[in-house]
Amino acid sequence: xxxxxxxxxxxxxxxxxxxxxxxxxxxxxxxxxxxxxxxxxxxxxxxxxxxxxxxxxxxxxxxxxxxxxxxxxxxxxxxxxxxxxxxxxxxxxxxxxxxxxxxxxxxxxxxxxxxxxxxxxxxxxxxxxxxxxxxxxxxxxxxxxxxxxxxxxxxxxxxxxxxxxxxxxxxxxxxxxxxxxxxxxxxxxxxxxxxxxxxxxxxxxxxxx
Amino acid sequence: xxxxxxxxxxxxxxxxxxxxxxxxxxxxxxxxxxxxxxxxxxxxxxxxxxxxxxxxxxxxxxxxxxxxxxxxxxxxxxxxxxxxxxxxxxxxxxxxxxxxxxxxxxxxxxxxxxxxxxxxxxxxxxxxxxxxxxxxxxxxxxxxxxxxxxxxxxxxxxxxxxxxxxxxxxxxxxxxxxxxxxxxxxxxxxxxxxxxxxxxxxxxxxxxxxxxxxxxxxxxxxxxxxxxxxxxxxxxxxxxxxxxxxxxxxxxxxxxxxxxxxxxxxxxxxxxxxxxxxxxxxxxxxxxxxxxxxxxxxxxxxxxxxxxxxxxxxxxxxxxxxxxxxxxxxxxxxxxxxxxxxxxxxxxxxxxxxxxxxxxxxxxxxxxxxxxxxxxxxxxxxxxxxxxxxxxxxxxxxxxxxxxxxxxxxxxxxxxxxxxxxxxxxxxxxxxxxxxxxxxxxxxxxxxxxxxxxxxxxxxxxxxxxxxxxxxxxxxxxxxxxxxxxxxxxxxxxxxxxxxxxxxxxxxxxxxxxxxxxxxxxxxxxxxxxxxxxxxxxxxxxxxxxxxxxxxxxxxxxxxxxxxxxxxxxxxxxxxxxx
Numbered sequence: 160x161x162x163x164x165x166x167x168x169x170x171x172x173x174x175x176x177x178x179x180x181x182x183x184x185x186x187x188x189x190x191x192x193x194x195x196x197x198x199x200x201x202x203x204x205x206x207x208x209x210x211x212x213x214x215x216x217x218x219x220x221x222x223x224x225x226x227x228x229x230x231x232x233x234x235x236x237x238x239x240x241x242x243x244x245x246x247x248x249x250x251x252x253x254x255x256x257x258x259x260x261x262x263x264x265x266x267x268x269x270x271x272x273x274x275x276x277x278x279x280x281x282x283x284x285x286x287x288x289x290x291x292x293x294x295x296x297x298x299x300x301x302x303x304x305x306x307x308x309x310x311x312x313x314x315x316x317x318x319x320x321x322x323x324x325x326x327x328x329x330x331x332x333x334x335x336x337x338x339x340x341x342x343x344x345x346x347x348x349x350x351x352x353x354x355x356x357x358x359x360x361x362x363x364x365x366x367x368x
Numbered sequence: 369x370x371x372x373x374x375x376x377x378x379x380x381x382x383x384x385x386x387x388x389x390x391x392x393x394x395x396x397x398x399x400x401x402x403x404x405x406x407x408x409x410x411x412x413x414x415x416x417x418x419x420x421x422x423x424x425x426x427x428x429x430x431x432x433x434x435x436x437x438x439x440x441x442x443x444x445x446x447x448x449x450x451x452x453x454x455x456x457x458x459x460x461x462x463x464x465x466x467x468x469x470x471x472x473x474x475x476x477x478x479x480x481x482x483x484x485x486x487x488x489x490x491x492x493x494x495x496x497x498x499x500x501x502x503x504x505x506x507x508x509x510x511x512x513x514x515x516x517x518x519x520x521x522x523x524x525x526x527x528x529x530x531x532x533x534x535x536x537x538x539x540x541x542x543x544x545x546x547x548x549x550x551x552x553x554x555x556x557x558x559x560x561x562x563x564x565x566x567x568x569x570x571x572x573x574x575x576x577x578x579x580x581x582x583x584x585x586x587x588x589x590x591x592x593x594x595x596x597x598x599x600x601x602x603x604x605x606x607x608x609x610x611x612x613x614x615x616x617x618x619x620x621x622x623x624x625x626x627x628x629x630x631x632x633x634x635x636x637x638x639x640x641x642x643x644x645x646x647x648x649x650x651x652x653x654x655x656x657x658x659x660x661x662x663x664x665x666x667x668x669x670x671x672x673x674x675x676x677x678x679x680x681x682x683x684x685x686x687x688x689x690x691x692x693x694x695x696x697x698x699x700x701x702x703x704x705x706x707x708x709x710x711x712x713x714x715x716x717x718x719x720x721x722x723x724x725x726x727x728x729x730x731x732x733x734x735x736x737x738x739x740x741x742x743x744x745x746x747x748x749x750x751x752x753x754x755x756x757x758x759x760x761x762x763x764x765x766x767x768x769x770x771x772x773x774x775x776x777x778x779x780x781x782x783x784x785x786x787x788x789x790x791x792x793x794x795x796x797x798x799x800x801x802x803x804x805x806x807x808x809x810x811x812x813x814x815x816x817x818x819x820x821x822x823x824x825x826x827x828x829x830x831x832x833x834x835x836x837x838x839x840x841x842x843x844x845x846x847x848x849x850x851x852x853x854x855x856x857x858x859x860x861x862x863x864x865x866x867x868x869x870x871x872x873x874x875x876x877x878x879x880x881x882x883x884x885x886x887x888x889x890x891x892x893x894x895x896x897x898x899x900x901x902x903x904x905x906x907x908x909x910x911x912x913x914x915x916x917x918x919x920x921x922x923x924x925x926x927x928x929x930x931x932x933x934x935x936x937x938x939x940x941x942x943x944x945x946x947x
Binding site for chain 2: 161162163164165167168170171172175204205206207212223224225226227228249251252254255256257258260262263264265266275281283285290291292293294297298306317319
């Protein structure tokens with residue numbers, strides 16, 4: 160029969176049209192909200208979603224996975240006295256690995272000893288050149304630079320990020336990437352413990368030798 | 369890993385006077401003298417049976433004062449390729465005989481070599497610039513050519529560390545200061561009229577009216593931008609009534625000289641740039657580049673990573689073909705509903721990419737020897753849900769939705785795209801070649817990674833028309849799902865990278881050509897290393913670009929109304945085409 164194919168196709172659109180309403184009703188009967196809730200958004204981006212798919216941005220926002228990457232930021236710890244401890248040692252690996260070469264670091268020397276100061280004097284990232292590849296965070300040996308989740312940074316001018324804009328506390332990092340943070344903390348503690356054990360062993364071995 | 373190439377064919381014995389084996393360490397193939405190139409190439413095609421010329425690549429050896437053109441020929445029946453090269457002195461005019469008569473697919477690639485390297489191909493019917501604009505001064509891929517805002521030959525730049533006082537490149541190099549004008553040049557009096565060449569190349573195909581009526585052909589310019597927003601492409605057409613009698617694509621609007629950027633980068637830095645070639649399929653692009661560098665480095669890939677790579681590449685293929693169906697229907701006038709349906713599944717696949725790699729489209733997921741990070745358990749579960757349940761059902765639904773639709777069938781059925789013979793002659797690869805009845809799929813013909821462990825069929829159809837070109841995409845989705853099912857079942861536990869993470873890799877000197885079956889066709893990478901941290905030559909052989917060579921052949925004699933659909937069949941992406 161001519162037109163059978165079209166009818167078959169229309170049955171698909173017809174079904175999908177009703178799917179949305181049937182989903183809505185079933186959520187309502189279960190006393191749950193399909194829109195504007197985290198559960199609803201999660202369900203709409205899962206493999207068994209049916210019906211309407213849209214996320215009503217900006218009222219609703221997709222939940223970013225932990226690995227999501229946008230612009231980089233620098234991590235600092237706050238010590239017991241409330242002093243900032245920047246993890247970056249200005250070793251320059253991020254500046255060397257950066258594909259579009261958008262990282263600029265000024266390393267300065269100690270006026271007394273003449274040796275390089277571990278903390279960077281200046282640190283710039285040209286956010287408009289950054290291609291969000293994540294290499295800087297991946298290859299940083301000190302876990303000092305990490306990729307941010309904040310993607311809404313439209314502005315009228317160039318986004319040149321300096322130290323002031325780049326530095327964020329490690330609690331912020333823990334907030335956006337809890338699993339990565341926990342893994343790195345564990346590794347660091349294990350390393351410190353190993354170091355301490357080694358030092359202890361060396362200390363106890365010294366007198367006999 | 370691939371066996372040593374080419375020496376299975378004894379070309380030297382056949383042409384003792386004009387062919388010699390390439391003896392440079394790390395290189396393979398044959399060096400052919402310029403004078404006998406056409407003769408040898410004809411023999412390679414007709415006597416040795418290498419019917420598919422996939423890549424024509426120019427290399428600038430400035431230190432040896434030589435230019436080289438590297439040809440890669442393959443058999444459509446499968447097996448390793450044959451590499452032959454021709455070397456000429458690096459003194460302008462650099463002339464090499466054209467191979468367009470033997471392999472029509474050399475057309476655009478020779479134009480590219482002329483444009484970017486300045487090699488004149490003698491006998492080429494239409495040797496104009498292709499990616500740069502007419503009137504551009506110089507040939508940018510030559511090693512002595514420097515771009516605006518040039519800083520250093522290779523990255524990392526010294527100004528970034530340890531004394532990286534930030535400045536903006538444009539403030540150091542303001543407009544007009546970085547341009548060289550010829551003497552006596554006044555930009556105000558310049559009238560640009562470089563279109564003559566384009567239109568005269570169209571003229572070649574005009575037909576004569578024999579019925580005595582005085583009729584004119586009409587030249588129609590579609591784009592830049594229209595055709596049909598696959599990207600910024602312009603096509604100049606000559607029409608006889610409604611019939612297309614001449615056609616020339618004009619491209620390069622998105623050109624950024626990816627090859628030159630690659631030669632400035634270190635090996636690792638190129639990976640995120642390959643994402644931006646065919647931005648629908650960044651995983652496939654990563655794949656092609658990674659296996660090429662691994663070939664050069666002679667390293668094995670971690671077992672688990674091989675499977676992860678295959679899973680990602682096949683998921684990419686599924687979403688690409690779904691989007692193909694959606695956008696093709698857009699091109700045909702069924703606006704939005706099919707493409708939105710297709711985009712649903714694509715979104716779910718991109719969610720997976722985002723969870724493993726951190727980005728939806730610019731994945732940057734592959735590293736030499738493996739991948740960046742493992743697939744977390746909850747993501748693996750999601751992949752399983754998709755592969756075993758949702759995707760097969762949704763592919764069925766998509767087929768029910770469209771494939772029997774009488775209007776669509778009437779529109780597509782019987783509109784000839786390419787015959788098998790023409791497709792091979794024009795170096796067309798991918799689904800378009802397979803829909804013409806040539807079962808050529810690199811995953812089978814020249815297996816890479818772990819594809820030889822999976823049981824799947826090469827999708828092939830024989831009618832050469834648009835309907836077959838459309839349906840073969842669905843066949844391929846089904847085969848991809850088959851591969852995914854096996855890969856998910858077989859994936860072993862273990863490390864995801866065979867190498868230690870390193871931001872600088874050591875790549876021994878030599879050359880390598882790696883290719884993968886990307887959703888759009890053969891995606892090849894050609895890399896020459898001289899042992900330094902940056903490649904000496906980095907070339908992408910994009911499927912979209914080479915497939916475009918056949919566009920003219922496909923469209924001549926058809927009606928203008930079919931043009932957009934025919935273009936849609938090639939499934940081009942401008943990021944890869946113009947690169």
